[in-house]
Amino acid sequence: MTARRRNCDVLIVGGGPVGGLLACLLARGGLDVALAERGAGGAGEASKGPGARDGDTRGYALAAGTVRLLDDVGYWKPLAPDAEPIREVHVSRQGGFGSVVMDAASQGVPALGQVVPAECINAVLADALSATGVERLEQTGLETLEAAGDERREAVLAGPDGRHRLAARLVVGADGTGSATRAAAGIEVQRRRYAADALVFDVRSARPHRGRAFERFTPEGPLALLPQPGGRLNVVWVAPPEVCEERAAQPESERIAELQTRFGWRLGRLRAAGPVARFPLELVRARRLYDHRLVLAGNAAHGLHPVAGQGLNLSLRDVAVLAGGVLAARDPGAPEVLAAYAQARSGDIDRVATVTDLLARGLPVGEKFAPTALRRGMLLLDRIGPVRQLWAEQAMGLQPLPRRILRGLPPVPRETDRPPSAAARTGEGT
Ligand SMILES: Cc1cc2nc3c(=O)[nH]c(=O)nc-3n(C[C@H](O)[C@H](O)[C@H](O)COP(=O)(O)OP(=O)(O)OC[C@H]3O[C@@H](n4cnc5c(N)ncnc54)[C@H](O)[C@@H]3O)c2cc1C
Numbered sequence: 001m002t003a004r005r006r007n008c009d010v011l012i013v014g015g016g017p018v019g020g021l022l023a024c025l026l027a028r029g030g031l032d033v034a035l036a037e038r039g040a041g042g043a044g045e046a047s048k049g050p051g052a053r054d055g056d057t058r059g060y061a062l063a064a065g066t067v068r069l070l071d072d073v074g075y076w077k078p079l080a081p082d083a084e085p086i087r088e089v090h091v092s093r094q095g096g097f098g099s100v101v102m103d104a105a106s107q108g109v110p111a112l113g114q115v116v117p118a119e120c121i122n123a124v125l126a127d128a129l130s131a132t133g134v135e136r137l138e139q140t141g142l143e144t145l146e147a148a149g150d151e152r153r154e155a156v157l158a159g160p161d162g163r164h165r166l167a168a169r170l171v172v173g174a175d176g177t178g179s180a181t182r183a184a185a186g187i188e189v190q191r192r193r194y195a196a197d198a199l200v201f202d203v204r205s206a207r208p209h210r211g212r213a214f215e216r217f218t219p220e221g222p223l224a225l226l227p228q229p230g231g232r233l234n235v236v237w238v239a240p241p242e243v244c245e246e247r248a249a250q251p252e253s254e255r256i257a258e259l260q261t262r263f264g265w266r267l268g269r270l271r272a273a274g275p276v277a278r279f280p281l282e283l284v285r286a287r288r289l290y291d292h293r294l295v296l297a298g299n300a301a302h303g304l305h306p307v308a309g310q311g312l313n314l315s316l317r318d319v320a321v322l323a324g325g326v327l328a329a330r331d332p333g334a335p336e337v338l339a340a341y342a343q344a345r346s347g348d349i350d351r352v353a354t355v356t357d358l359l360a361r362g363l364p365v366g367e368k369f370a371p372t373a374l375r376r377g378m379l380l381l382d383r384i385g386p387v388r389q390l391w392a393e394q395a396m397g398l399q400p401l402p403r404r405i406l407r408g409l410p411p412v413p414r415e416t417d418r419p420p421s422a423a424a425r426t427g428e429g430t
Helices: 017-028 064-072 118-132 180-184 241-249 252-263 311-328 335-362 370-383 385-396 403-407 422-426
Strands: 004-013 033-037 059-063 084-086 088-093 099-103 113-117 135-138 141-148 152-159 162-173 189-205 212-218 221-227 232-239 270-272 277-286 294-296
Touching: 004 017, 004 152, 017 033, 017 118, 017 311, 033 152, 033 162, 059 064, 059 118, 059 311, 064 113, 064 311, 084 221, 113 118, 135 152, 141 162, 141 180, 162 180, 180 294, 189 241, 189 335, 212 252, 221 252, 232 241, 232 252, 241 277, 252 270, 277 335, 294 335, 311 335
Parallel strands: 004 033, 004 162, 033 135, 088 212, 162 294
Antiparallel strands: 059 113, 084 113, 088 099, 141 152, 152 162, 189 232, 189 270, 189 277, 212 221, 221 232
């Protein structure tokens, strides 16, 4: 059977938060955009509504800079009812002294960041995609890329109704750390599998979290509890893979009892409040960000350890810069557009990936050296004001995006164009 073929301006492969947001912005800017999502869990999937678990148990800590970006392009308002502001960050070491506290007031901001459940971001982007006229190819994965002359790159996609051929002026690989787009373009990666996985699940605490986020460095790895709306906290518990496997298989009561021992009693008794998911942790960095009529964004370009909660923040800055550059150009896949994107993003990506990797390797896993490195890191952070300030700025993503980039993005949709918030859809919180 001959595959169907058509042309479009931009084909985005991968409907996670990066592909979903980029597709909305480019379509709002007037481009003919197609979005291919292989699975059933991305923003490319139809909204399942609030409260529905789409298998992603993560609560994303979004830096203040990311919130500002989402607000500037009109997608923060529908997310805000599902977000919890981070008012304080407590960093501590199991069995050691000292707890570094950073608070919004001393940084002169109303919140250090916001925590939003991944499923809410997916739902808001799915609704926004429906409103923007993006062609969505669901359960459709990239198979290969073929040459299509100077002006286009042709993607062969396999979906439920057979093969499609899409010849795009620009193909965007937003298909995560295992990116098939990156592989098809022959872009090599630097890869390090950490000797650690993360278990991610929600808990409730007997005492209110009051917007406090906790990061506790333990000899087996970091343990984070992020505040969420409705008195919940999202737990990110990093440990060696075999330990995570055991814990994931444990009865819930045993897992929570062990968590309580590691975290302590600052929030009173902890209770389980949702399913557990396990994420293998690795560093993946593409050696190049672009190829002929093809560019990488988000995790396809850089997958990071979650210790600093920076992956999506970094990825959404990719989206802003790429969307701004593409919308300002006559030809979205022109080599100079892609080169400018790569140049604009490389410093930020290098810095965040390096700091995150150092944190990930210096602090967790391995009883022998971790306590010393930990103590050194903690003391540095606690005692030296400028280091603490730098850490706070980095963690909050406060380095603003240049205004000229934000000016290049499509304007905020009119009130009537906005998708309703997840809470509004069910009448919650009104
Ligand atoms: C435990 C954990 C906690 C985290 N917490 C935070 C946090 O608090 N703050 C933060 O900023 N970041 C955090 N991150 C990082 C964040 O999850 C990633 O940066 C983010 O998911 C990147 O989005 P993406 O759209 O690039 O990739 P993904 O979310 O991986 O989405 C890729 C999409 O592409 C689809 N796909 C894959 N292959 C194909 C194909 N061949 N064809 C079509 N579609 C395909 C997939 O189905 C998926 O929907 C965390 C990560 C982990 C593991």
